[in-house]
Amino acid sequence: MKYVVCFEREGNSWGAYVPDLPGCVAVGKSKEKVQTLITEAIEFHIEGLRLAGEDVPKPTTKLPRQKTSDETCEIISLEPVGAIS
Numbered sequence: 276m277k278y279v280v281c282f283e284r285e286g287n288s289w290g291a292y293v294p295d296l297p298g299c300v301a302v303g304k305s306k307e308k309v310q311t312l313i314t315e316a317i318e319f320h321i322e323g324l325r326l327a328g329e330d331v332p333k334p335t336t337k338l339p340r341q342k343t344s345d346e347t348c349e350i351i352s353l354e355p356v357g358a359i360s
Contacts, residue, residue, distance in 0.1 A: 278334045280313050281348040282306055295332045296320050314351060 283290045289306050291313040293299040299320040301312035324331050 276334055277350045277352045278317055279337070279348055280310075280317075280351045282309060293317060293320075295335050310351075317351070 278293050278295055280291050280293055283292075284306075287304065289303055289309040291301045291309045293313070293316075296317065299313075299316050301309050301316050303309040303312055321331050
Protein backbone atom coordinates (compact mmCIF):
# COMPACT_ATOMS: atom_id res chain seq x y z
CA MET A 276 0.00 0.00 0.00
CA LYS A 277 1.18 3.51 -0.71
CA TYR A 278 -0.12 6.62 1.07
CA VAL A 279 0.70 10.27 0.50
CA VAL A 280 2.37 11.79 3.55
CA CYS A 281 2.91 15.53 3.96
CA PHE A 282 5.83 16.71 6.07
CA GLU A 283 5.97 20.19 7.57
CA ARG A 284 8.87 21.92 9.27
CA GLU A 285 8.10 24.40 12.02
CA GLY A 286 11.15 25.90 13.70
CA ASN A 287 13.25 23.03 15.05
CA SER A 288 10.61 20.33 14.74
CA TRP A 289 8.86 18.34 12.05
CA GLY A 290 5.32 17.11 11.69
CA ALA A 291 3.62 14.76 9.27
CA TYR A 292 0.04 13.99 8.33
CA VAL A 293 -1.73 11.63 5.95
CA PRO A 294 -4.48 13.37 3.93
CA ASP A 295 -6.25 10.04 3.29
CA LEU A 296 -6.28 9.09 7.00
CA PRO A 297 -7.70 11.99 9.05
CA GLY A 298 -6.14 12.11 12.50
CA CYS A 299 -3.07 10.13 11.48
CA VAL A 300 -0.19 12.43 12.48
CA ALA A 301 3.34 12.36 13.89
CA VAL A 302 5.72 14.94 15.36
CA GLY A 303 9.47 14.75 15.97
CA LYS A 304 12.76 16.64 16.03
CA SER A 305 13.95 15.43 12.62
CA LYS A 306 12.34 14.46 9.35
CA GLU A 307 13.93 11.02 9.57
CA LYS A 308 12.37 10.41 13.00
CA VAL A 309 8.98 11.63 11.77
CA GLN A 310 9.20 9.31 8.74
CA THR A 311 9.58 6.36 11.11
CA LEU A 312 6.82 7.58 13.41
CA ILE A 313 4.32 8.30 10.63
CA THR A 314 4.89 4.86 9.10
CA GLU A 315 4.09 3.30 12.49
CA ALA A 316 1.10 5.65 12.88
CA ILE A 317 -0.31 4.62 9.49
CA GLU A 318 -0.02 0.93 10.37
CA PHE A 319 -1.66 1.52 13.77
CA HIS A 320 -4.41 3.68 12.25
CA ILE A 321 -5.29 1.09 9.61
CA GLU A 322 -5.25 -1.73 12.17
CA GLY A 323 -7.61 0.29 14.39
CA LEU A 324 -10.02 0.91 11.52
CA ARG A 325 -10.08 -2.78 10.65
CA LEU A 326 -10.59 -3.87 14.26
CA ALA A 327 -13.50 -1.41 14.52
CA GLY A 328 -15.04 -2.87 11.36
CA GLU A 329 -14.63 0.39 9.48
CA ASP A 330 -13.56 0.80 5.87
CA VAL A 331 -9.91 1.60 5.27
CA PRO A 332 -9.66 4.57 2.87
CA LYS A 333 -8.02 3.75 -0.43
CA PRO A 334 -4.69 5.53 -0.92
CA THR A 335 -4.60 8.59 -3.16
CA THR A 336 -1.85 8.42 -5.74
CA LYS A 337 -1.76 12.14 -6.47
CA LEU A 338 0.51 14.42 -4.50
CA PRO A 339 -1.35 17.48 -3.19
CA ARG A 340 -0.18 20.99 -3.99
CA GLN A 341 2.38 22.11 -1.43
CA LYS A 342 1.17 24.97 0.73
CA THR A 343 4.53 26.45 1.74
CA SER A 344 8.24 26.00 1.15
CA ASP A 345 8.41 24.26 4.55
CA GLU A 346 6.01 21.52 3.42
CA THR A 347 6.86 18.52 1.26
CA CYS A 348 4.58 15.66 0.29
CA GLU A 349 5.79 12.17 -0.61
CA ILE A 350 4.30 8.77 -1.25
CA ILE A 351 5.30 6.23 1.39
CA SER A 352 5.08 2.54 0.60
CA LEU A 353 4.04 0.23 3.43
CA GLU A 354 4.74 -3.46 3.64
CA PRO A 355 1.81 -5.41 5.10
CA VAL A 356 2.52 -6.23 8.75
CA GLY A 357 0.66 -8.59 11.07
CA ALA A 358 -3.03 -7.73 11.41
CA ILE A 359 -2.98 -5.17 8.60
CA SER A 360 -1.86 -7.47 5.81
